[in-house]
Amino acid sequence: MRRSAAPSQLQGKPFKKPKFIPPARSNSSLNEKITKLNPDTKLFEIAANKTTFLQSQTDPRICSLNLLHAEESAREINHRDNYKGKYCFEASAMTALDLHHIVNSAPKEVAVSKEQEAVPDSLVKYFSVVWCKASKKKHKKWEGDAVLIVKGKSFLLKDLEGKDIGKGTGYKFKELEKIEEGQTMMIGGKEIEVMGIISPDDFSSGKCFQLGGGSPSISSSFQASKKCFSNSLKSVCKPSSKENRQSSFQNCKPRHDPYAPNSLVMLQPDNNHQWMFNRNCFPIVDVVIDPHLVRHLRPHQKEGIVFLYECVMGMRVNNRCGAILADEMGLGKTLQCISLIWTLQCQGPYGGKSVIKKTLIVTPGSLVNNWRKEFQKWLGSERIKIFTVDQDHKVDEFIKSPFYSVLIISYEMLLRSLDQIKNIKFDLLICDEGHRLKNRAIKTTTALSSLSCEKRIILTGTPVQNDLQEFFALTDFVNPGILGSLSSYRKIYEEPIIISRQASASEEEKELGDRRAAELTCRTGLFFLRRTQEVINKYLPPKIENVVFCRPGALQIELYRKLLNSHAVRFCLEGLSENSPHLMCIGALKKLCNHPCLLFNSIKEKECSSIWDENEERSLYEGLINVFPADYNPLMFSEKESGKLQVLTKLLAVIQRLRPTEKVVLVSNYTQTLNILQEVCKWHGYAYTRLDGQTPISQRQQIVDCFNSKYSTDFIFLLSSKAGGVGLNLIGGSHLILYDIDWNPATDIQAMSRVWRDGQKHPVHIYRLLTTGTIEEKIYQRQISKQGLSGVVVDLTRTSEHIQFSVEELKNLFTLHENSHCVTHDLLDCECTGEQDHPGDSLEKFPISRNCQLGPQHQKFNSLKSLSMSQLKQWKHFSGDRLNLTDPFLERIRENVSFVFQNITNQTVL
Numbered sequence: 001m002r003r004s005a006a007p008s009q010l011q012g013k014p015f016k017k018p019k020f021i022p023p024a025r026s027n028s029s030l031n032e033k034i035t036k037l038n039p040d041t042k043l044f045e046i047a048a049n050k051t052t053f054l055q056s057q058t059d060p061r062i063c064s065l066n067l068l069h070a071e072e073s074a075r076e077i078n079h080r081d082n083y084k085g086k087y088c089f090e091a092s093a094m095t096a097l098d099l100h101h102i103v104n105s106a107p108k109e110v111a112v113s114k115e116q117e118a119v120p121d122s123l124v125k126y127f128s129v130v131w132c133k134a135s136k137k138k139h140k141k142w143e144g145d146a147v148l149i150v151k152g153k154s155f156l157l158k159d160l161e162g163k164d165i166g167k168g169t170g171y172k173f174k175e176l177e178k179i180e181e182g183q184t185m186m187i188g189g190k191e192i193e194v195m196g197i198i199s200p201d202d203f204s205s206g207k208c209f210q211l212g213g214g215s216p217s218i219s220s221s222f223q224a225s226k227k228c229f230s231n232s233l234k235s236v237c238k239p240s241s242k243e244n245r246q247s248s249f250q251n252c253k254p255r256h257d258p259y260a261p262n263s264l265v266m267l268q269p270d271n272n273h274q275w276m277f278n279r280n281c282f283p284i285v286d287v288v289i290d291p292h293l294v295r296h297l298r299p300h301q302k303e304g305i306v307f308l309y310e311c312v313m314g315m316r317v318n319n320r321c322g323a324i325l326a327d328e329m330g331l332g333k334t335l336q337c338i339s340l341i342w343t344l345q346c347q348g349p350y351g352g353k354s355v356i357k358k359t360l361i362v363t364p365g366s367l368v369n370n371w372r373k374e375f376q377k378w379l380g381s382e383r384i385k386i387f388t389v390d391q392d393h394k395v396d397e398f399i400k401s402p403f404y405s406v407l408i409i410s411y412e413m414l415l416r417s418l419d420q421i422k423n424i425k426f427d428l429l430i431c432d433e434g435h436r437l438k439n440r441a442i443k444t445t446t447a448l449s450s451l452s453c454e455k456r457i458i459l460t461g462t463p464v465q466n467d468l469q470e471f472f473a474l475t476d477f478v479n480p481g482i483l484g485s486l487s488s489y490r491k492i493y494e495e496p497i498i499i500s501r502q503a504s505a506s507e508e509e510k511e512l513g514d515r516r517a518a519e520l521t522c523r524t525g526l527f528f529l530r531r532t533q534e535v536i537n538k539y540l541p542p543k544i545e546n547v548v549f550c551r552p553g554a555l556q557i558e559l560y561r562k563l564l565n566s567h568a569v570r571f572c573l574e575g576l577s578e579n580s581p582h583l584m585c586i587g588a589l590k591k592l593c594n595h596p597c598l599l600f601n602s603i604k605e606k607e608c609s610s611i612w613d614e615n616e617e618r619s620l621y622e623g624l625i626n627v628f629p630a631d632y633n634p635l636m637f638s639e640k641e642s643g644k645l646q647v648l649t650k651l652l653a654v655i656q657r658l659r660p661t662e663k664v665v666l667v668s669n670y671t672q673t674l675n676i677l678q679e680v681c682k683w684h685g686y687a688y689t690r691l692d693g694q695t696p697i698s699q700r701q702q703i704v705d706c707f708n709s710k711y712s713t714d715f716i717f718l719l720s721s722k723a724g725g726v727g728l729n730l731i732g733g734s735h736l737i738l739y740d741i742d743w744n745p746a747t748d749i750q751a752m753s754r755v756w757r758d759g760q761k762h763p764v765h766i767y768r769l770l771t772t773g774t775i776e777e778k779i780y781q782r783q784i785s786k787q788g789l790s791g792v793v794v795d796l797t798r799t800s801e802h803i804q805f806s807v808e809e810l811k812n813l814f815t816l817h818e819n820s821h822c823v824t825h826d827l828l829d830c831e832c833t834g835e836q837d838h839p840g841d842s843l844e845k846f847p848i849s850r851n852c853q854l855g856p857q858h859q860k861f862n863s864l865k866s867l868s869m870s871q872l873k874q875w876k877h878f879s880g881d882r883l884n885l886t887d888p889f890l891e892r893i894r895e896n897v898s899f900v901f902q903n904i905t906n907q908t909v910l
């Protein structure tokens with residue numbers, strides 16, 4: 001049998017999982033393999049690999065989420081790098097010095113692993129192997145790489161996707177115990193050759209399943225350097241004519257002075273990068289952000305630009321040019337991208353030549369014109385020509401005109417114009433509110449993935465929080481293939497992580513899950529950046545957040561009781577079947593909380609519709625109509641019938657009386673509820689404007705601008721959170737009222753973030769209205785306990801309306817607490833009587849933020865936990881008649897309010 005040299009040895013990393021090399025092609029030993037190569041190639045390949053390896057160990061940039069302060073770091077790095085790499089020839093000379101170190105280090109690793117063989121038998125051992133079906137043929141044709149796990153007398157063979165491809169027990173103990181590198185053996189009907197020993201560490205982190213082994217930067221750099229070498233050598237050897245080069249060199253000055261005070265200078269490319277991308281040996285030129293922009297940038301934005309630059313230039317993960325910028329809402333992701341586009345369009349590190357020509361920005365319809373406005377705001381109209389696609393301006397126009405360099409288009413329009421878009425060569429793709437790409441199967445994702453552009457950025461304020469598959473989709477979109485195939489990702493990361501989070505998980509499973517999560521964080525952390533709102537708090541006015549519990553009206557209580565007694569609800573509580581109508585029951589209760597007339601409308605609609613004969617609906621609504629007054633007219637509804645509506649109308653009146661120049665954003669998830677709120681505005685003569693799913697895209701920015709203008713006479717902005725919750729800047733309003741609650745906390749947080757952002761002049765008041773003792777409280781509790789308290793890596797139980805409920809949970813949901821001021825407060829186990837602050841509580845100790853899907857490691861860098869029950873305990877509590885509110889507005893509407901939680905951020909600025 002011909003023996004293949006373990007590819008891991010060729011890479012100088014015997015403990016990493018080698019890339020599979022069919023035996024027929026790779027039958028030479030390590031030394032043979034190296035000497036067969038062109039000597040220069042050999043030096044370069046290994047040295048380039050080493051360079052990146054060392055860099056990944058020592059370079060602070062590698063830890064993306066632990067960014068250096070941009071100003072100092074970028075400059076410092078530049079100066080540090082200045083000594084090297086003016087020309088790529090220097091690179092090979094320098095890196096060649098490391099060759100011995102690499103080759104010599106290999107046996108050491110083996111020795112370390114071998115020590116482990118001597119440890120007690122109960123310990124598990126891991127090997128990288130190649131395998132094929134058992135045969136007597138002389139020349140084996142290996143079918144693939146695998147990982148062999150040996151424990152005592154049994155073994156398990158897994159392919160690189162993590163799938164089990166063989167297992168067996170009862171083997172001779174000695175045979176399994178003495179497995180060593182290079183050995184071939186028959187095992188479970190398969191012939192295997194042991195290519196190397198895998199350390200327990202590499203197994204538990206999952207690294208051994210990665211092709212080429214190691215971190216992305218290490219492995220891809222190796223591949224990349226191999227790939228680029230032959231090309232770059234050719235092109236390096238045929239530089240442009242002497243004269244041309246001289247004249248290029250003379251023009252190679254940075255566009256802006258890198259030594260000016262406060263200059264923001266990008267990192268210079270390292271040797272490896274130069275080999276790949278500077279084939280004409282242009283001199284290295286400092287890339288300096290336009291001082292006109294730098295003047296305005298906040299520190300976190302400077303860091304963000306450095307991060308984005310390094311990602312799209314392929315400086316963080318070799319051969320990969322994608323990034324996810326997941327800063328919380330309002331942190332100015334738009335400005336960071338605009339700065340990047342402007343920079344790359346005019347500058348580049350190689351001879352100063354620009355890196356990109358055309359940029360495609362895809363964004364929700366409501367934000368197309370917001371992007372245009374932001375370009376105008378930060379760069380004026382002369383520097384860069386923007387084309388926005390709408391009904392009257394089609395992609396054709398962009399194609400025909402040489403003027404425009406940036407195309408801004410909505411996701412919907414993109415799908416319609418995909419054929420044309422595909423024919424344009426875009427160098428940079430930015431997907432705003434890109435969490436919508438979390439589903440790989442939807443058309444938008446496949447359409448965007450089909451574009452050939454490699455430099456891809458996803459912007460999102462609410463990255464997928466609790467679903468590892470969605471996280472995979474985002475990651476795979478920006479850096480295709482970086483985490484392998486979906487099936488291997490599931491086996492290697494998702495499954496062990498999920499298992500480890502289950503209550504029944506063994507210690508071993510927990511440990512494995514933690515390690516895999518840590519490894520995943522580490523691998524993606526290079527191109528994933530998230531900062532929380534705390535970084536801009538100091539630039540913003542104070543924010544007073546109130547969770548207001550409103551007593552339900554008499555009609556509401558009566559209807560509520562009747563609903564809970566319905567056959568449908570009782571059927572749900574008997575045990576869940578597939579056809580359980582619990583979602584319908586929940587929907588009816590939520591409608592009732594908003595206003596009984598919504599329920600009345602539903603009953604009447606069902607009466608007229610043919611679907612009415614469905615049993616559950618009949619059993620839910622049966623007899624309900626009799627609870628309404630005989631002459632009930634849903635068009636003439638009364639505010640008193642809904643506790644929340646009563647509080648709302650009083651609140652609006654007080655705000656207008658006390659602050660006649662301030663404006664209110666009023667948010668609901670439902671169009672029908674917005675209709676009711678709109679009626680209320682009309683009755684009270686409040687000037688209002690409205691944005692929902694029906695608002696034509698072309699009008700949306702105009703509506704927003706008009707509301708934000710100081711000349712606007714609108715008092716209220718009616719906003720549908722589903723349609724316009726993301727991305728909008730509604731700083732014209734300083735009061736935001738969230739009329740109803742969503743299962744998904746991200747939806748609510750998105751909506752609440754519309755007013756407290758850069759540019760806001762007034763202290764901001766946020767009011768979340770909940771009906772006391774009802775399902776709304778339960779949903780709120782679920783938001784702050786399940787997802788907030790968990791603090792774990794994943795919680796797949798939370799998927800908006802598709803949550804799986806246990807019967808116990810449904811019992812809780814379908815209970816009305818009529819005698820409590822606030823069930824949520826009762827659950828807090830708080831000793832206060834709801835009339836005072838909690839002594840010694842520091843709000844700073846409990847920053848409010850959101851959970852990040854990858855748990856502790858990500859949180860350490862960039863994301864704090866969501867508001868949790870324990871944090872809520874630290875807020876101010878005001879109960880019943882003893883309300884002694886510091887909020888001047890709530891103070892005047894206490895009548896219908898049974899309880900208030902209040903938190904003030906930035907009080908010092910008051």
Ligand SMILES: Nc1ncnc2c1ncn2[C@@H]1O[C@H](COP(=O)(O)OP(=O)(O)OP(=O)(O)O)[C@@H](O)[C@H]1O
Nearest residue numbers: 296297298329330331332333334335461727729758
């Ligand atoms: N450095 C700055 N100085 C002043 N205003 C700024 C600065 N950066 C951003 N802004 C303003 O802050 C507002 C919010 O910025 P932007 O819309 O980019 O936020 P975002 O991060 O995209 O938030 P979201 O996730 O909600 O879309 C905008 O009006 C923007 O012009």
Ligand SMILES: [Mg+2]
Nearest residue numbers: 333334432727
């Ligand atoms: Mg945005």
